[in-house]
Amino acid sequence: MSKIVSAAADFLYPFVMIFGFYIVLHGHLTPGGGFQGGAVIATGVALMFAAHRYRDIAPIFKKAIFNTCETVGLVLFIGLAFAGLFYGKSFMYNWLARIPGLFGEQVSYGVNPGSLDTGGIIPLLNIAVGLEVLGALSLVIYYLLTYVVQMGVNKHHGQ
């Protein structure tokens, strides 16, 4: 892409990332959640992949980072769900809600300003799903944008 596109992408990239992480972390207070925030972050990654040349961007966005994000997210989600079995009553029981400590503030029915320290395991599950979606969608983008180009090059050389 041209220099204007890559400069504009460099300028926009941190804002897209911050917006995505905001959506993930405030999933239990404002519209959005893990899936939507992860999709926004993956859009930022796709923007960087589209705006720069492959050999400039490959050392920064490695495949191992996205692989680790996806696996850690899914394992964290299943681990939190199984912890409900041991600390509470059932699978995926909200064992942190309404207990003083991490994310355990009481919330009453009605309109309130909202505090980050509420929600039990919901913020943690949001972070887990956000990590997983960010890793998965970025990995799909990475596969398509790197290997499809190689396939095209091989085809032209073969002919």
Added chain:
Amino acid sequence: MDLAIQVLILSGLILTGLLVFYLQDLLHSAIAFAAFSFLMSVEFYILQAPDVAIAEAGIGAGLTTAILIKAVRSTTRREFDR
């Protein structure tokens, strides 16, 4: 006023949907699909579903357009004549 906006957006949805189907240049078709996703996201927001609107704007207008444009660039750009 509310009804006018709804009618405007819904007719825009039908128009962009037909454009996706009838345009012969596949790159133009991908851009029309991005416009379709954006109008869909606005419609979800008006119907008071901001969660779905964010997901539609992120995936439909962002990721799908990138993947489709990449697919068009590495295959053929013109749709084959029947």
Added chain:
Amino acid sequence: MRNLLITAILVVLSSTFVYVTTSGQLQFGKPAQTRMDDYFLRHGQEQTGANNIVTAVVFDFRGFDTLGEATVLFVVVLGVGMLFRKLMAEEEEEEQAA
């Protein structure tokens, strides 16, 4: 003949759609069953502590569905990776050789 069949199917489907939406059986924005909605809206905030009721339903009341969705996404990435497994193997061989 084929065009006539397609037109007939389209006319039947669109007339059914118009009849169902305008006959008054389904009112716009008013669900037929409201007991479960009322329960979630009244008790969700106290029971889960989340102000966003959509997240409370998705991650707490219906958390098992979200686990399935996460698994589906994982399998999708596995499938896309399998599509390019030959190129990935070549790349790894080059890295080992270098």
